[in-house]
Amino acid sequence: MLIQIAYALPFLAQGFALTLWVSLLVVVLSLIAGIILGVGLVYGPAPLRWAVRIFSDTIRGIPILVLIFFVYYGLPAVGLHLPSFWAAVLALTLFKTAQVVEYLRGAVGSIPKGQSEAAMAIGLTFRQRLVYVIFPQAFRRFLPPWINGVTDAVKGSALVSLLGITDLMQAINQVIGRTYEAMPLYILGALIYFAVNYALSLASRRLERRFSFIRD
Amino acid sequence: MSTDQNDAPALLDIRDVAKSFGAVHVLRSVSLQVTRGEVVTVIGPSGSGKTTLLRCVNFLESYDSGSIRIDGREVGFRDTGNRQRRSEGDLAAMRAETGMVFQGFNLFPHLTAAGNIMLGLTKVRGKSSAEARSIAEHWLGRVGLAHKADSLPAELSGGQQQRVGIARAVAMGPKILLLDEITSALDPELVGEVLEVVRSLAEDGMTMVMVTHEIAFARDASSRIVFMADGGISAVGPPREILAADNTNERLRTFLARFRASHF
Numbered sequence: 001m002l003i004q005i006a007y008a009l010p011f012l013a014q015g016f017a018l019t020l021w022v023s024l025l026v027v028v029l030s031l032i033a034g035i036i037l038g039v040g041l042v043y044g045p046a047p048l049r050w051a052v053r054i055f056s057d058t059i060r061g062i063p064i065l066v067l068i069f070f071v072y073y074g075l076p077a078v079g080l081h082l083p084s085f086w087a088a089v090l091a092l093t094l095f096k097t098a099q100v101v102e103y104l105r106g107a108v109g110s111i112p113k114g115q116s117e118a119a120m121a122i123g124l125t126f127r128q129r130l131v132y133v134i135f136p137q138a139f140r141r142f143l144p145p146w147i148n149g150v151t152d153a154v155k156g157s158a159l160v161s162l163l164g165i166t167d168l169m170q171a172i173n174q175v176i177g178r179t180y181e182a183m184p185l186y187i188l189g190a191l192i193y194f195a196v197n198y199a200l201s202l203a204s205r206r207l208e209r210r211f212s213f214i215r216d
Numbered sequence: 217m218s219t220d221q222n223d224a225p226a227l228l229d230i231r232d233v234a235k236s237f238g239a240v241h242v243l244r245s246v247s248l249q250v251t252r253g254e255v256v257t258v259i260g261p262s263g264s265g266k267t268t269l270l271r272c273v274n275f276l277e278s279y280d281s282g283s284i285r286i287d288g289r290e291v292g293f294r295d296t297g298n299r300q301r302r303s304e305g306d307l308a309a310m311r312a313e314t315g316m317v318f319q320g321f322n323l324f325p326h327l328t329a330a331g332n333i334m335l336g337l338t339k340v341r342g343k344s345s346a347e348a349r350s351i352a353e354h355w356l357g358r359v360g361l362a363h364k365a366d367s368l369p370a371e372l373s374g375g376q377q378q379r380v381g382i383a384r385a386v387a388m389g390p391k392i393l394l395l396d397e398i399t400s401a402l403d404p405e406l407v408g409e410v411l412e413v414v415r416s417l418a419e420d421g422m423t424m425v426m427v428t429h430e431i432a433f434a435r436d437a438s439s440r441i442v443f444m445a446d447g448g449i450s451a452v453g454p455p456r457e458i459l460a461a462d463n464t465n466e467r468l469r470t471f472l473a474r475f476r477a478s479h480f
Contacts, residue, residue, distance in 0.1 A: 118322035122336035123312025126304050136326045
């Protein structure tokens, strides 16, 4: 059995690499989109705020699996044909973006109004106020839920296997299909996912400590 | 120092400014001219519009009508006369010309005392960080906190934080300094050290508009006192006139009497 697993390892490694790649894309893209939309939600004019609010509430109200199938099977109906890989990345990114929007709103919203006013009073522009005054303070509140969301993204990436993409999950299933050794392989898979996420939460804790000097 | 509004062009020229929050008229046609080097104190019951007026001067609040000019330039709206709000960059540049000190200090908690002062100097005034640091140290020295340059706000007492707040505002080299009840959040024993700083700035000729409940300080330090009530200026004049027991303005007398009863 161990020999079979050892034999499957290179194949699993490829799947694992794809899992990491999907997760990285989703995390980075959703971070960028989420911060932009989140700033729009907090500071934007009313129509923009409504638009972001509707986007966020809608996306968060849909099971992620439904969202993946909707993007993959639904969008071709309106003429948008995405390869399964990008359909999966888009669906996961939309889902994660809605979460980042909420983390950002919570973190930025927790900064007292006087901070913005003091920054205005010394003549900082809107962008400068965000970069030098608001974000550095919001960062500490943003980080814990966001890292939590990153680990969710890594775990959630396993859903892309449902579109036939050979990520770690799919690779495991395929090896099981050949070897009929389900339990050891699922345990191995669980350990790999756990190792990634545990490393992330350790890194998060260190980061939080590093920024703990910012008191409220 | 002059109390006559006509013998020198006003540095701050507020004309017929009105503002409402919904149905509440916070400011009703307020006009006030402040000349260079003057220290004008605004007193009045809470809800009389003092703080709102001050916040309009650096456009933290917009005003519905009227005009506020600093050195001849309209504060929040373009000089074209059609009340078009200034662009974000333009507003920021205008705000840099007025310093503001807040009741709640509003120091940036993630920056040291020196860092708080340097931020505007480097990002708005475009100074190198070495230059900004030396300006910051100069002003921290002026407010008696040279030894606290590298302390975070959370490590400072209220009085020390407020002195950093003053240093942050004046280091920018503003044309006018706005002080919004800057001692109201302080323990009584810390008020003196902050007022001492304000007094020394006044002696240097800094133009100031100050909202305060420190009547005794207003009497000693200001060239004129403005008494506001119900969103308008009810009385204005030199301290000895405004604070005189035989002043004919009854609302003012009532305010002062009530004030003295609760503070002495």
